[in-house]
């Protein structure tokens with residue numbers, strides 16, 4: 001496979017890419033020797049009980065060493081790394097740290113209510129699970145564990161096309177609210193069927209990711225690849241029923257390389273708008289022009305995102321673009337946010353700049369690897385508690401009271 005093909009394949013997240021297959025690089029989530037600290041697991045313990053964790057994560061970053069101990073190096077680095085020099089990856093997190101909050105005095109609150117709505121759907125807090133590929137590589141329960149964790153936290157799980165479970169498997173995992181993130185099969189009929197399957201399985205919105213082109217040094221060095229069985233299952237889950245065990249790995253890789261439409265344009269969104277009544281959200285927006293296009297296309301929402309610094313290195317921190325994007329959106333579509341959220345205070349800052357809710361990518365992946373469903377539930381509860389505390393400290397009883405007046409002017413991006 002030439003380098004160009006390789007980086008094109010990376011455009012779609014793990015579910016679709018492959019380096020040359022390396023024996024022994026198969027994912028070893030079930031390998032006892034890699035299990036690491038005895039973190040309780042949702043399969044044994046359904047509750048997000050902090051006392052049950054020997055290492056007691058109290059912050060999102062506490063999950064990182066736990067995930068590292070459980071996963072093969074290549075898998076951990078696939079989650080954690082960013083593209084090229086990781087300038088954007090670092091900036092996503094540091095830009096939040098640069099922002100300052102100035103809470104009003106004598107404006108105490110006794111009780112907080114974190115609930116809000118996104119596209120008319122009520123959620124218990126403004127924090128949702130971002131679409132993340134290959135969750136089944138991080139934990140055997142994969143996307144099902146994430147979906148269940150989101151449901152019990154009262155929030156929405158956005159399932160990636162590349163998650164490693166079929167649309168129906170995730171739907172059967174629990175009855176919590178779900179959205180489907182669409183990578184687009186190049187066979188339009190298959191794309192149509194996939195959209196219909198998501199509708200039938202009761203997903204409530206489609207998120208179309210438009211920032212493509214993932215190429216990460218760590219993944220190249222580690223020759224990170226999807227094992228054959230996962231690649232085969234992924235292709236079959238999408239609807240490619242003709243691929244089978246009899247195909248060699250290289251044949252599957254070649255098939256996969258042609259299976260996806262990388263050239264999304266206005267035509268595609270016009271087509272999708274005709275095909276479905278579900279709300280459509282465009283993920284990967286950083287500029288006013290993209291907001292205007294989304295409005296012209298009559299889309300329902302956007303996610304301000306640089307894909308967590310996994311795509312084009314050198315893009316600005318997402319949070320630095322949020323204010324401008326919200327102004328351009330002018331209330332005509334719902335604005336969600338991701339990239340770099342690690343604290344409840346970060347959620348408050350994003351809301352202060354006008355986001356309706358935030359999505360978490362790596363925090364979900366680390367906590368899933370560390371403890372399955374229990375891990376993701378705990379990560380969500382930590383963020384909920386931190387946000388509650390930030391709201392109490394700044395005199396906000398409800399999320400609607402969080403606004404730009406809380407931010408020091410120089411840091412309003």
Ligand SMILES: Cc1cc2nc3c(=O)[nH]c(=O)nc-3n(C[C@H](O)[C@H](O)[C@H](O)COP(=O)(O)O)c2cc1C
Nearest residue numbers: 013079130131132133160209307308339340361362
């Ligand atoms: C391991 C991993 C896989 C991802 N796979 C997808 C994907 O399949 N589709 C997608 O739209 N975004 C994907 N993303 C990006 C996330 O949806 C989100 O934009 C990003 O992780 C947010 O940044 P954060 O990791 O700092 O929270 C992935 C992120 C990670 C960490």
